[in-house]
Amino acid sequence: MTRPQHNFGYAYDQMTVATILADKAARNGDRTFLTFLPDGxxxxxxxxxxxxxxxxxxxKALGIGRGAHVAVWMANSPEMIFSIFxxxxLGAVAVPLNxxxxxxxxxxxxTHADISAIIADADLIDRLPECAADLPxxxxxxxxxxxxxxAPLPGAETSSLAAAAAGSPEAPGVAVKASDLAYLMFTSGTTGPSKANMLAQSTAWSWGMxxxxxxxxxxxxxxxxxxPLFHAAAMQCQTYATIMADAQVCLTTKFSLSxxxxxxxxxxxxxxxxxGSMANWVWNQPPAAGDRDNDVRICNVTPMPRFGRAMEERFGLRVASSYSLTDYAMSTIFTPHDPVSKFGSAGRPRGGMEVRVVGEDDQPLPPGEVGEIALRSENPGGTSLGYYKRPEATxxxxxxxxxxxxxxxxxxDDGYLWFVDRKKDAIRRRGENISAYEVEQIIDGHDAVVQCAVYAAPSDAEDEVAVSVVLKEGxxxxxxxxxxxxxxxxxxxxxxxYVEFRAELPVNPSLKVEKFKLREHVAKNLGDFWDRLQDKPA
Structure with missing residues (x-):
């Protein structure tokens, strides 16, 4: 059963940055859109x-126009949001970079994104000279x-963003369509170089809606x-969603646990x-008398943690979750209105989205049977358009x-989706498929554990299960x-x-554990791991 999809009064051809921002300005005027918390x-x-x-x-005065691919390489700031919009x-393509x-x-x-211009923070540009020869x-x-x-790039004209910000306040007058390419979003992949997902102007607004x-x-x-705003969760979901609701963004530079x-x-x-890991870190802070002293209504946690219900009680909020991929779309949603009995699931399909679980032959499986999650959208322009310059992968x-x-x-039986694991994270042992996610949930439940990561260790005959564990202080x-x-x-x-203890797990800037690094680590350092079969380091 799907939920009805509200289009917020915008027809498909109105789902462009220029149209929606002009309309929001006319409707909301002096209503606060953004507060930048570091400087107020x-x-x-x-x-x-x-x-x-x-x-x-x-x-536009610099020659940047429709169809240009522009890297936006910045930390969270109002200027990053302004640059992307x-x-x-202009009908140009924003390529946010980690x-x-x-x-x-x-x-x-x-090079893969065919970048012709770069908008970057000053403290990042000293990394460009070593790339210069490949960026003609x-x-x-x-x-x-x-x-x-x-000039960090000898072949490029260097100018200041402040100068560009002094342009005319009138609309630039570029004809842009909802179907025009708006973003190349590199996924924060954990297995190596990422693919660039193509998002149309309508796609971003559809995710926000x-x-x-x-x-x-x-x-x-x-x-x-x-x-980070270079992540779809922050830009296309949180920022666009806030605009659609006529609400306010409270932006900070990065996550700080303290x-x-x-x-x-x-x-x-x-x-x-x-x-990802953020929920574990927040949850594992010592309980305090003021934990419920906040105005939070909804905490969106992905994936849904084992302690979700306890988190609601401790912090006085409601937990929501979703199953979303930059590669495709926001697909299922668990909301505060869903039954308590479904807590732990990724919810039901959002309006206009079909979800199917299929077997190796691509045929649908009955309820309760584990297979690959497959998606299909009924909304034109609501999903990623595929992988840039990767037709075979698409x-x-x-x-x-x-x-x-x-x-x-x-x-x-009620159409709720329950995530088991990433196919690449599945471990095959003794003829059984082991869910790394399920093992992690159990180990994370130990009172002494902050976080763990479970992955396959090399073996001559079959996979062996390895775990890296981070303990709570003290x-x-x-x-x-x-x-x-x-x-x-x-x-x-x-x-x-195999078991090892670490001070921290390797994570990318989106705070997803980089398991490929752990797999490389165990392959090279297996002798440093404690071995259950020998009751000593392997």
């Missing part, structure tokens, strides 16, 4: 439209902040955004989001008219105690053979 600057909806016009006209008004990227991977992103097509480097006169509608955003909401709740309280945030993922996610799960735990905890709570073939 505020901007209204009228400011958003006018400032992005200025940016657009300034960039300005590019949308601020941690450098070297060969930076070169890969810039980059004609403009536009720098946010103070920078030296030396879905988020706002499904979670019940209100005009008096304040959305706290600490996730300042998190102080920032949420001081901003008056009513909607927050925790992605055809492989979109085979048989369904998008194949590479994730495993099952649907229950707690001690032996490998034997980890194994005993597992043996009490899971099937014998799931119990890890």
């Amino acid at each position: 600057r505020t901007f209204t909806y009228a400011d958003l439209d006018t400032i992005t016009n200025r940016y657009a006209n300034g960039l 300005a590019l949308g008004k 601020t941690a990227v450098r070297g060969q991977l930076l070169t890969y992103y810039l 097509d980059v004609r403009h480097l536009i720098v946010h902040g103070e920078f030296a006169d030396a 879905s988020t706002s509608n499904s979670y019940g955003y209100r005009s008096d909401d304040r959305t706290h955004i600490c996730l 300042n998190y709740w102080d920032e949420v309280r001081q901003s008056g945030a009513t909607i927050i989001a925790l992605l 055809l492989e993922a979109w085979r048989n008219l369904w998008f194949h996610t590479g994730d495993r799960g099952y649907l229950d 707690f001690e735990l032996s490998p034997q105690e980890i194994v005993e905890h597992c043996a009490r709570n899971m099937a014998h073939y799931m119990v890890p053979r």
Whole structure:
């Protein structure tokens, strides 16, 4: 059963940056759109439209126009949002880049995306000279902040973003369609170089509408955004959703565990989001008398943690979740209105989305049977358009008219989706498929554990289960105690053979655990792991 989809009064051909921002300015005028928490600057909806016009006209004067691919390489800031929306008004393609990227991977992103201009923070541009020889097509480097006169890219004209921001406040007058390409979004992949997902102008607004509608955003909401804006969860979902609701963005530069709740309280945030490891870190902070002293209505946590219900009680909020992929779309949603009995699921399909679980032959499986999650949208312009310059990968993922996610799960009798694991994270042992996710949930449930990651260790005959564990400060735990905890709570073939303790897990800037690094680590350092079969380091 799907939920009805509200289009917020916009026809498909109106789903462009220029049309919607102008309409929001006319409707909301002096209503606050954005507060930048680090320095207290505020901007209204009228400011958003006018400032992005200025940016657009300034960039247009440099020769940046319709169809140009422009890298936006910046930390969270109002200027990043203005730059991205300005590019949308020009019909240019924004390519947000991870601020941690450098070297060969930076070169890969810039060349694969056919970048002709870069908008970058000043503290990042010293990474460009080593890439310069491979970037002959980059004609403009536009720098946010103070920078030296030396040109980091000899073949490119270097200018300041502040100068571009001084353009005319009038609309740039570029004819842009809802179907025009608006973004190339590199997924924050954990297995190596990412694919660039193509998003149309309509796609981004569709994701914002879905988020706002499904979670019940209100005009008096304040959305706290600490996730990086180069991530679809922060930009296309949180920011666009807030705009659709006529609400306010409370933006900070990055997630800080030590300042998190102080920032949420001081901003008056009513909607927050925790992605990946963030929820574990927040939950494992010592309980405090003021935990419920906040204005938060909804905490969107992906994936849904085992402690979700306890989190609601401790912090006095409601937990929501979703199953979403930058590669396709926001697909299912678990909202505060769904039954308590479905807690732990990823919810039901959002309006206009079909979800199917299929077997190896691509045929649908009955409720309760685990298979690959496949998706199909009924809304034109509401999903990713495929992988840029990767037609084979696009055809492989979109085979048989369904998008194949590479994730495993099952649907229950009521149509709720239950995530099991990533196909690539499944471990094959003793003829059984082991869900790394399920093993992690059990180990994470130990009172001494902050977080763990489970993955396959190399073996001559079959996979062996390895786990890297991060302990809470002040707690001690032996490998034997980890194994005993597992043996009490899971099937014998799931119990890890190899155990190591670490101060932290490797994560990318989106705070997703980089398991490919752990797999490489165990392959090279297996002798340093405790081995259950030998009761000593392997």
